[in-house]
């Protein structure tokens with residue numbers, strides 16, 4: 001028995017490292033405690049029951065930690081389909097859909113990523129992109145950013161989150177943190193409620209300041225690459241900064257303090273040689 005545990009604990013240690021690299025979810029925490037107890041050396045003194053419980057927890061984490069990118073992409077597609085069903089998608093005849101179609105006409109494949117766009121009709125100032133290349137823009141954001149290039153700069157920023165791997169990492173964290181999703185997956189399908197719960201997490205993704213800075217820089221490069229008016233990236237951020245702290249505060253950027261600082265940083269990027 002003790003030899004078996006020793007073999008497992010080195011396997012756990014390897015998994016733990018990869019889990020730490022890829023997630024911050026509760027899976028890593030469970031695995032961490034399993035590894036610590038396995039490494040503490042007093043396992044032989046424990047009852048079989050305790051060991052069984054540890055192994056069962058570790059097996060669950062093992063399954064979660066091995067969720068492949070392909071599996072996550074498939075879950076993401078299901079989540080987006082559910083979001084499109086539960087949000088009010090602007091019909092093709094609406095002024096919002098017409099405007100978005102027009103200004104994204106050339107954006108079908110960005111940097112190897114196939115894109116698809118829809119407008120959600122809501123006063124909320126928001127936009128998000130998911131790992132499969134779906135981009136959803138809220139009509140509230142379109143009302144705030146009347147300049148097409150400003151809207152394009154937000155789209156470029158959102159594409160950045162996908163291309164830089166932030167969106168897939170976020171999907172992994174949400175998926176691993178959702179006990180309901182793990183159970184549903186093991187039973188052969190994710191129900192509407194679980195998909196809605198995951199959708200909520202992806203829409204309200206809390207990216208780190210570093211990830212936001214990286215995506216801002218990606219957005220500036222995106223504007224340059226397409227020869228769009230690059231200063232629109234700065235003016236869009238200033239408009240979003242003006243909402244900070246207000247009731248209409250944008251979830252898009254308002255969740256992080258410092259939209260003004262980010263606008264200043266974008267200004268530096270634009271004016272740098």
Ligand SMILES: [Zn+2]
Nearest residue numbers: 161207212215
């Ligand atoms: Zn962002």
